[in-house]
Amino acid sequence: MSDDDFFGRPSSTTIHDQRPATRPAPARPAPRRAPKKPAATTARAPRSASLRTPPSAPRASRPPSAPPSRSTSASGPRRIATAPAPRPVRPARPTVPGLTGAQLRTRTRRRLLAFVIAMVAVVAAVGVQLVKVQVVHPARYVAYGQSQRDGSxxxxxxxxxxxxxxxxxxxxxxxxxxxxxxxxxxxxxxxxxxxxxxxxxxxxxxxxxxxxxxxxxxxxxxxxxxxxxxxxxxxxxxxxxxxxxxxxxxxxxxxxxxxxxxxxxxxxxxxxxxxxxxxxxxxxxxxxxxxxxxxxxxxxxxxxxxxxxxxxxxxxxxxxxxxxxxxxxTLDQSLQYEAEHAISDEVAASGAKSGQAVIMRPSTGEVLAMASVAKDDQGKIANTRDNRSVTSVFEPGSVNKMITVAGAIQDGAVTPTTMFDVPDQLQVADRVFHDSELHPASAWSTTDILVTSSNIGTIKIAQQLGKARIDHYLRDFGFGQDIGLGFPGETRGILKDPQDWSGSDIGAMPIGQGIAVSALQMLAAYNVVANDGVYVAPKLVASTDSGAGQVPTEPSSGHRVISADTAAKMQAMLSKVVSDGTGKDAAVPGYEAAGKTGTARIPQNIPGAEDGYLDANGRYEYQSSFVGMINGADLSIIVTVEDPRTSIYGADIAAPVFAHLAATALRRYEVPPPALLDPADHAVPELSASAREVDGEDVASSTSTPQG
The missing domain is CATH 3.90.1310.10 (Penicillin-binding protein 2a (Domain 2))
Structure with a gap:
């Protein structure tokens, strides 16, 4: 095939422009690479030979300084064309074998299958979630939606x-x-x-x-x-x-x-x-x-x-x-105020550590006042936060003798007139007990023993009553069990089981040693005598009001402990304690006060000490008490003071406070004096001459530890 161009010239022939020698040749722009065209499917027809120009002889070179000449022909000047530079040879690309039609169809089917499976999985997941939301747990999601909308x-x-x-x-x-x-x-x-x-x-x-x-x-x-x-x-x-x-x-x-x-x-x-x-x-x-x-x-x-x-x-x-x-x-603010001030004044005057006073109405168990004061580290006396009348205990001492005598009379072991030979000391098992004053052996009645607060006489009465019956009456009078107030920290007290008694406990417990009670427990026990022999549980809440008016609370539970006759005899005997015995300072002019004094050593429980009642300074501390009632007035009071320094005796420390609080309560509730009430026949003997000679009260003590 001929390599001539369209005008019949050889493709390798160089054509020079005919321009004046003085005009420089224009610069040729850099060749641009044209986009690759797809190969034609049919063969290109060869160009006609008549249109090609035969190659001309090469033109002689001109001197560099000679300017190009301008052609004067009618066709005008011609530009000199040069052949394009050869393109660089690119490395051959690796040949990728093509897929056949069957392979392409297989690949398409696989991709389509994968897409369908994925869509089915998505639809299934959405369907499961819809079932879960709308069928299984609809309430949960409804609640969640409401929680987003509802505020409160x-x-x-x-x-x-x-x-x-x-x-x-x-x-x-x-x-x-x-x-x-x-x-x-x-x-x-x-x-x-x-x-x-x-x-x-x-x-x-x-x-x-x-x-x-x-x-x-x-x-x-x-x-x-x-x-x-x-x-x-x-x-x-x-x-x-x-x-x-x-x-x-x-x-x-x-x-x-x-x-x-x-x-x-x-x-x-x-x-x-x-x-x-x-x-x-x-x-x-x-x-x-x-x-x-x-x-x-x-x-x-x-x-x-x-x-x-x-x-x-x-x-x-x-x-x-x-x-x-x-x-x-059930509290009365006026009586509460008097009780707090009276016991605070006594603690301050006697140099004591603390004191308690409780006023009650025996027939209903209502607590009218409950005061608990103590001296702090700076010596200031203030109300305690723990209501010690309910939450703390003390050994009652001689005030416990009332229970021993009442139980013996109730069981028929003694009567108010039963006579006993009472010396001033007595050995029981491994302990020796004493009366507070030396006296010759005397023939004393049960009344004499209670009024003079004789330890030895009380122990002899207890020996006739027996261990089992003593324990029975102690518990029946309310010791060793819950009071029933439900007060935080309320104590049951300390009372041994009979099988745990030592040989000397038959002498210690009847006179108030080896047991421990709260002030409210002791007063509730005396309420049995004041309430004709029936124990009534203490109560503090009289009524409630939830918006529809006051509703009285349930009456306190109760049970009979001793007969009304025994209670009357005990009232008469306890009134002689005030009129003729150790409790004279508890008398209330115009009224018949009855009660019992008590002076008990306070256990220290120092490890290794031979005497469990001696403190670290080698001295005894005492609990001085008076518990009593106003006969015919439905009024009972306990006053107890811890470690007074001016005197250790309940007759000196607690009895005067009792008299003051009793007089205040009687005026407060306008209780008429007994002269305006029906007289009662108590049938108890007068004190014997030897009993009248006793001055002071017995201290619950012995020559050994409280355990014996």
Whole structure:
């Protein structure tokens, strides 16, 4: 095939432009690579030979300085064309074997199958989830959706009040305003913080930090003044405090200070807790009746938007808070005040460590006053927080002799006139017991023994009664068991089982050694005598009020311990203790007081000590007591003082306080003197001449340890 071009010239022939020698040749632009064209499917027809130009002879070279000449032919100047430079040879690409049609169809089917399987899996997963949401657990997801839409806010309940029997408040909840913020609704935290800081006199930076938290509820300030409340409301009216509200916080208030503090107890403010996690009432009646007092908080339900703001016009539901139940105690504030002041004065005057006084109404078991005071490290006397009349114990000493004598009379072992030969000392097993005063062996009646508080005479009566019956009466009079108040920390006392008695316990326990009781237990035992032989459990709550008026509480349980005749004889014998015996300072002019003095050593229980009653300084400490009643007045009182220094005897320390409290209660309840009442025949003998010579009372003591 010819290599001539379209004009018949050889393709390798160089064509020169005919231009003037003085005109330089124009620069040839760099060749551009044209895009690769697909190969033609048909062969290109060869060009006609007549159109090709035969190759011309090569033109002689011109000197470099000679300018190109301009052609004067009619066809005009011609440009010189040069042959394009050869293209670089590219390396050959590796040959990829092509897929056959069958292979392409197989691959397509596989891809389609995989796609179908994936789609089926997705649809199945969606279907399973739909079944789970709509069939298996629909309520769960409905609740979740509602939780996103429904908002709520707790409404605190006012704690119930505690009143005395006459409606005078011991403790009550008082609404105190506090500033609360919803940070999500505060649009301008800095401006709001500055405004609140000016009103509250607080640090603006601290308030701003509270307003920028993620919480929806923040307490900014508590117990603000009424003037501050007025300023905040004025700012809210101007829309200067968006997201800020005023709420009431109920704080416990004691209008009469610490009056009856040991009984009423203490309650924490709303939201506070102790280190042990206790909330609400933490002591006393506040704790015992915490469930009834605290009430039931309410709740406000509303619809909210995605930002947690209430939707205007949305659904709202209010469950109002239910106020706690009010309690009306059996206590009388007037008597409580007198009891606290009287026992505090005696503790101060005698240099004692502590003291307790309880006033009761024997027929109903109602506690009219219950005082417990102690001296602190600085020497200040104040009400205790633990109500020791119920929570602590002491060895009763001679006041326990009443139970021994009453049990013996009830069983018929003795009568008030039974005579005994009473020396001033007696050995029982490995212990030697003494009367407080030396005296020759005397013929004393049961009445003489009780009135003079003879240890030896009481032990002889107990020996006739026997160990089993002594234990029976101690328990029947209420020792060694719960009182039934349900008071926090209430003690059962300490009372051995008969099988655990030592040989000398038949001498120790009848005179009040080797056992321990609370003040309330001992007074409840004396109430048996005052209440014609029937034991009535003590009670502290007279009635409750849940909003529909006062509802009296159930009467205290009771059981007969001794007969009414035995009780009358014991009343007569105990009245001689006051009129002729060791309790003369307990007398109340115009009334018949009856009771028993008691002076008992306080166990120290120092490890390794030979005498369990000696303290670290080698001295004895004493519990001085008087327990008694006003015959015919339905009134009983116990006074007990720990470690007095001016005297150790209950006749000197406790009896005068009894007389003062009894006279106060009689005036308070306008009880007529016995001269206006029907006289009673008590049939007990007068004291013997030798018994009248005894001056003072016996101390429950021995020459050995309390265990023997």
């Amino acid at each position: 806010r707790a409404l605190p309940a006012s704690r119930g009040a505690i009143y005395d029997r006459n409606g005078q408040a011991f403790a009550m909840s008082v609404a105190e305003p506090m500033v609360v913020a919803d940070p999500a609704q505060v649009k301008h935290p800095v401006a709001t913080a500055n405004a609140l800081a000016r009103i509250l006199g607080a640090d603006a930076a601290g308030i701003q930090a509270e307003l920028t938290t993620t919480s929806r509820y923040k307490v900014i300030a508590k117990q603000i003044t009424q003037a501050q409340v007025t300023k905040i409301k004025a700012a809210q009216a101007k829309s200067d405090l968006e997201g800020i509200t005023l709420e009431d916080e109920y704080l416990r208030s004691n209008p009469n200070g610490d009056l009856a503090n040991a009984v009423v107890g203490h309650a924490l403010p709303e939201g506070q807790k102790t280190a042990e996690g206790q909330t609400g009432g933490i002591s006393g009646i506040e704790r015992e009746y915490d469930r009834q007092l605290k009430g039931q908080p309410g709740k406000l339900y509303y619809e909210q938007d995605v930002w947690g703001k209430p939707i205007a016009g949305g659904h709202r539901k209010l469950d109002p808070a239910k106020q706690g139940t009010d309690l009306y105690l």
